[in-house]
Amino acid sequence: MLITTIRKVVASFLALFLLLGVSLPTETHDVKDAKNCKMNFTVLSDAHMEGNNKPPRDRFIQTLYDVKNCETPNDAIVFLGDNTMNGQNIENLFFYGLIERIQPAEAIYTAMGNHDTGNGVDQYDKLASRFWSYYNAFTGNQVDAPYYYSVKLDDCYFIFMGSESDAVNTPDISIEQINWLDGVLTEAENDNLPAFVFNHHPYTHLIENYTELLDVLVNHHDVFYICGHTHTTKLIAFDFDYDSHYINLPKCTDIVSSTDEYDDAGTGIQVEIYDSQVVIRARRFYASEWLYEYDYSIN
DSSP states (O other), X not given: OHHHHHHHHHHHHHHHHHHTTXXXXXXXXXXXXXXXXXXXXXXXXXXXXXXXXXXXXXXXXXXXXXXXXXXXXXXXXXXXSOOBSSOOHHHHHHHHHHHHHHOOSSEEEEOOOTGGGTSSSSOHHHHHHHHHHHHHHHHSOOOOSSOOEEEEOSSOEEEEOOOSSOOSSSXXXXXXXXXXXXXXXXXXXXXXOOEEEEOSSOGGGOSSSHHHHHHHHHTSSSEEEEEOOSOOSSOEXXXXXXXXXXXXXXXXXXXXXXXXXXXXXXXXXXXXXXSSOEEEEEEEGGGTEEEEEEEEEEO
């Protein structure tokens, strides 16, 4: 308890310091149909907080403020991992201090990425434990090993997968985790609710159990598999089948290339749930701009 209190005090102080001199967005935006929107949340990937790298940190601050500027307040903000660059204490303090100071959404959820556990330095147990100790302290949630979990909300399921050992590009997803996913997706189906499966890595990066994971995703209804990791400069979205969908997000703090007008760097998505459809809209939050070519309505 004392450690948590100290972390929160330090994080709050650091956040005030980091906010100095940052140009904050003031433009508001909104969901498509505020009257009928049942739930609204934002998904971002690869924030990569780093102690000595100010420009992407400033873009992260601008992103959080733009999320907050939605006229229909966000029910949640979801991070797909690589919240930090090296899993360091200072990076976690930056990340959560800014979130706690800005308060972009009612609830905070995150998956764990390879950089959060050291990016191949063979310190998985130590850094994974650190990652989740910060998450639990700052969000009020409780995630313990093995580090995958689900949350049943009023209008959907949030399901968070994660590598079970040190990995860079080839996550270790066990059959036990895939069977667990199958069970949670069955619950969502029985409740007639859409299920959002969040994982840092694309499903194609699995070396083992790739087929088993894909089978589970396509054998259930109204499933959205959303991932990051690749730092793609082009948001990737396609359907596994008519009611199972895939989205790979760019790094949310990346700058747009000055030479490529089709660069999607820095974008995340806003998800809106209505009675009969899910709306997914891409937005470069730090620049307060929609990417209108990615505006999907899924029945």
